[in-house]
Amino acid sequence: MPATIFITGASSGFGAATARRFGQAGWNLVLAGRRQPRLEALAAELAAHCAVHTLVLDVRDRAAVEAAVAALPEPFAAVEVLVNNAGLALGTDPAPSCSLDDWDTMIDTNIKGLVYCTRLLLPGLIARGRGTIVNLGSVAGRWPYPGSHVYGASKAFVKQFSLNLRCDLLGTGVRVTDLEPGLCESEFSLVRFSGDQTRYDALYQGAHPIQPEDIAETIWYIANLPPHLNINTLELMPVTQAWNNFAIHRDA
Template sequence: MKTALITGASSGIGKATAKIFAEEGFNLILCGRRKEKLEELKQELDDKSNIHLLTFDIRNKEEVFSSIEGLPSDLANIDILINNAGNAHGLDPIQDGNVEDWDAMMDINVKGLLYVSKAIIPKMIARASGHIINIGSTAGKEVYPNGNVYCASKHAVDAITQGMRIDLNGKGIRVGAINPGMVETEFSEVRFKGDKEKAQKVYEGFKPLQPEDVADIIRFVVTRPSHINIADLMVMCTAQASSTIVDKE
């Protein structure tokens, strides 16, 4: 039975992936900051899967390393890593950008991904087996107005994924990225600092991707035969043609 670790599992794509992985019978290590949300998810999935919760701030490397090093022996060998945790903070032109927002995006989207990967990759190398999926974004493929630092963080994820794949070539480890367009999650609510009305307008007038859509793609990717590595996949809803071109009613 495979063991999968998912960051950002308390909501959105991470939560949906946990549910779909539970259907596959995977052991699950679910990570996030919101303990109560993780516990609710664990209760929901307990009858389908062996679930272990890790509550830490992905920006804190000491917490990341100690939490992963402290996993019980039956879950210590992680077969699948889903680097999903990430956020957008603010939507401002570069000259008006908030430095705290910049720090949050770079610390979570880039450094946090690196910390978790660093904690897990050595054991994958030792076993000559593993699969790493980094959740990027269409923002890692193009830059849009006022997206400056968020786009930069996702471009970094794209570069890190490519670098991982090169450096781990020959180690028996598959590395790939899934880059969604607009997905209806808490993403916009976080970006707009809790303004639910403003966030909701982002998804009005068209059918955006749902977290379950992306989770289903992740399941497809990780269940391919071991000689197949889906290296880079971009997915948008039908109404979206680019970050700024969306067919709305």
Template structure:
């Protein structure tokens, strides 16, 4: 039977790129995200192109009961997940702490930390049962370096960094590999979501240099997953050549 990859946040960006790449590599897929219409369209496209089996689970990772019920209701054959890609995440706003929005804070913490944990708990138990698996956690340079007005977003990605290390410790005796990928500037819908649909402001984030694209991160994830079973890459930080740190970018 083909291996199975479960990808959260598969409706766009890095998650969608991972779906294409893992389908190409003959994985069956469990695709999750909030936008069911996008998931269905992606599943149809991948099935037609790669003849891969796909299960679609439309839910918001912030809703614990939705996460548990949707995943646990999958047929038993789908619970033999080989790779979990914890990709669902977002940023909201770019304000100093004193001006921050309570709602934005809740959205980021509930998605990037609590949602991440909900999915990880369910799927890691499946992996423990089968004594195998690989968990890929999408962090960020923001989890390594705090930048002006990044406050709560940086804190959530620092939490992912810490939880990645904790998972590695807790699951090492179970034969489960755990890896964090920490990207710098990647041009996806990320900035558009951060700026709540302001496309012009989002575009300026990537002006004057060549940013990473979603495929760059998907290919990095595939490299990590495709290492021999005795090899675990604990973490990787990947940035555009033009970016030296969270705040230093060479723009033309």
């Protein structure tokens, strides 16, 4: 019987690329996302390779996540890999002028949505004595930069939550990885820039950024390691990205 992977934020970017990577290898797919037409198109694309169950789901809605997990049909109920990919960054303004609504959305999605999905799928993973949770963190959770404020803080939560889970899951056979990408080219930045295509294009021009397929391949590697191995954290950057000097403000 094929293994099953549950992917949040599956309608675009990392999520869609991960669905293609695992689906083309014959895994059963549970694809959760908010955009039904995109989920249906992806399911139709992969139907010749695997079984697909789509969930129109906002991970911020705890009751909806509870209902979706409880109602997973066979053969999709035996989830072996959970990819907590749903997340976003909104705005680049400094903290004093940013939107509190944007902060709420990032906290509710990047933190609460991730913990809802994790907590509700954990009992099944533990009962089967094996499985892998891949949480999409970010280099922003480790390295600060202007305008990152709540986004970076939410990814720092993902990092520490992943490590703490490892402690609680010791002896269960369930693995947890915090995957921390750097500069990636996906709809993520278009959302952050409120749809400004010019800013999006300028960000990636000549930078050879990470592609969604690179992240999908990395998740495939993590999930298919021998069961006695766990990658705790994995930070990825394009070769063109590195760190800069500390900022110093000087009085006139």
